[in-house]
Amino acid sequence: MIQETIVTTQNSGGIAHIAPMGIHIQDDIFIILPFRPSTTLNNFLETRVGVINYCDDVRVFAGCLIGRRDWPLKPAQKISGQVLSCGLAHTEVELIRVEEDATRPKLFCKTVHTVNHAPFKGFNRAQFSVLEAAILISRLDMLPLSKIESEIEYLRIGLEKTAGERELEAWGWILAVLDDFKGKAVE
Missing domain, CATH: 1.20.58 (Methane Monooxygenase Hydroxylase; Chain G, domain 1)
Incomplete structure (x- = not known):
């Protein structure tokens, strides 16, 4: 299954990056496939953590793709990372394995912590x-x-x-x- 999410990562200097991503889910493992070159990929390889945000505000998805990336964030609870403030839920993840690929490496991540912030009322x-x-x-x-x-x-x-x-x-x-x-x- 692929879920459309917003992935937030940060580098070791604490600079956050927000990116829409379709992530794959296999059992209890999240698989993220960022294209090369990618800030998301670089940040995951550098810090080995990130946040998968579940969001119903489609402006965030569209905005990030056109360069509008200044969305409010708040600190993650269990990892050194940032959570999308308008998210309905988020999962803090840790990178456990990388399957190399010249175009789109696969980042295999496990859940560290999950929080629900508000109910999902469905997409129109x-x-x-x-x-x-x-x-x-x-x-x-x-x-x-x-x-x-x-x-x-x-x-x-x-x-x-x-x-x-x-x-x-x-x-x-x-x-x-x-x-x-x-x-x-x-x-």
Whole structure:
């Protein structure tokens, strides 16, 4: 199973990094696959700990992918790390093994501590649309532009039917990145 989460790490100097990541879960092990080069990868290798944050504010997912990474954090409870303040829950993890790969090494992590902060009330279609669009935007250099545009148009249907202010704000950020990308491709 893959869960869309926000992973927070920090380097040995205490500088935090926030990144959306689809993490794999096998039994009680979390597998994180950051691309190389990656601040998340560097921080995990340096400190061997991180935090998996479960969040329903899709602005964090979209924002991180477009460079908006200044989200409020608070100290983790059992590791030297940071927790996303708007998260519904978080799991503090420790790196136990690395499976090397030239493109995406696998980081195998075990749970150190888990906390629930607020109930998860479910995603509406707009939140799903923003999450999927954010993933598409993260792959602008990997997927054909026509595929991205057609999928964004399909996702717009759910967005327009169920979006609130947060979803509309995040959608606007995503479309701005797409428009910028298309503008640079024409130049």
